[in-house]
Amino acid sequence: MTTDSAHRPLQAFRIAGLPPDFYYIPNFISIEEEASILQKIPTQRWINLSHRRLQAHPSTLTKNNTLLAASLPAYLINPIIPRFKELGIFENTSHLQPNHVLINEYKPGEGIMPHEDGKAYASVVATVSLGAAVCLSLTPKSSSDESDVEEKDHGEKWKVPTRILQEPRSLLITTGEAYESLLHGVDAVEIDEGLNPETVANWSLLGDRTPFEEAGGRNVRETRISLTYRDVLKVSSAANKVLGGMFMR
Ligand SMILES: O=C(O)CCC(=O)C(=O)O
Numbered sequence: 001m002t003t004d005s006a007h008r009p010l011q012a013f014r015i016a017g018l019p020p021d022f023y024y025i026p027n028f029i030s031i032e033e034e035a036s037i038l039q040k041i042p043t044q045r046w047i048n049l050s051h052r053r054l055q056a057h058p059s060t061l062t063k064n065n066t067l068l069a070a071s072l073p074a075y076l077i078n079p080i081i082p083r084f085k086e087l088g089i090f091e092n093t094s095h096l097q098p099n100h101v102l103i104n105e106y107k108p109g110e111g112i113m114p115h116e117d118g119k120a121y122a123s124v125v126a127t128v129s130l131g132a133a134v135c136l137s138l139t140p141k142s143s144s145d146e147s148d149v150e151e152k153d154h155g156e157k158w159k160v161p162t163r164i165l166q167e168p169r170s171l172l173i174t175t176g177e178a179y180e181s182l183l184h185g186v187d188a189v190e191i192d193e194g195l196n197p198e199t200v201a202n203w204s205l206l207g208d209r210t211p212f213e214e215a216g217g218r219n220v221r222e223t224r225i226s227l228t229y230r231d232v233l234k235v236s237s238a239a240n241k242v243l244g245g246m247f248m249r
């Protein structure tokens with residue numbers, strides 16, 4: 001298992017200095033693919049929240065975190081999910097592929113509080129960014145446990161808190177300990193500031209650093225949409241529901 005890890009396609013994209021594992025792939029989709037997806041996101045399905053808006057596909061989970069089985073819309077499947085398969089992103093999750101996508105939209109000044117994604121899902125999230133760049137802020141789960149998060153695996157120091165800069169068309173994969181031991185959020189700011197190799201964990205993996213360098217380490221926010229692909233563990237098929245209903249009579 002460990003011997004072939006060096007040959008795994010994701011290894012070149014691993015973000016160093018963070019708990020295992022985050023992977024960042026710039027230009028995961030093309031400009032044309034990005035435009036096509038943006039144009040297909042339905043305008044009538046947005047749920048407005050105070051600092052962002054979102055929609056869930058194929059549907060919102062039930063109160064006990066169950067997904068009612070249904071396929072994802074075609075524009076969320078192709079070309080993205082076949083590319084996930086080539087990279088083996090969901091090869092160890094229960095359904096071997098994502099079955100749920102949350103679409104989040106952030107206008108300048110909007111964000112999402114630090115949080116964890118929790119146990120409704122397999123511990124893998126694949127996030128495709130569309131439209132503009134945004135920084136994801138990472139913090140240890142509890143500040144009193146900071147030393148636990150920083151020193152693991154032979155005393156290796158993790159550089160948290162830190163940020164991951166997500167360029168438009170990029171893919172960010174969060175798995176395992178990175179999924180379980182850190183909180184992630186998007187600061188509700190109009191400008192991400194102080195972007196440089198020390199403050200941005202994936203600086204060396206960026207597709208194009210020049211816009212941020214030329215802006216003096218700033219990213220002036222524009223509307224950014226994210227597609228977060230996940231594998232929901234509990235899935236209820238329509239057939240199960242009917243059977244369940246029969247046994248209850
Ligand atoms: O927009 C993002 O990149 C993060 C979204 C997020 O954390 C979530 O939907 O749980």
Ligand SMILES: [Fe+2]
Pocket residue numbers: 115116117184
């Ligand atoms: Fe999240």
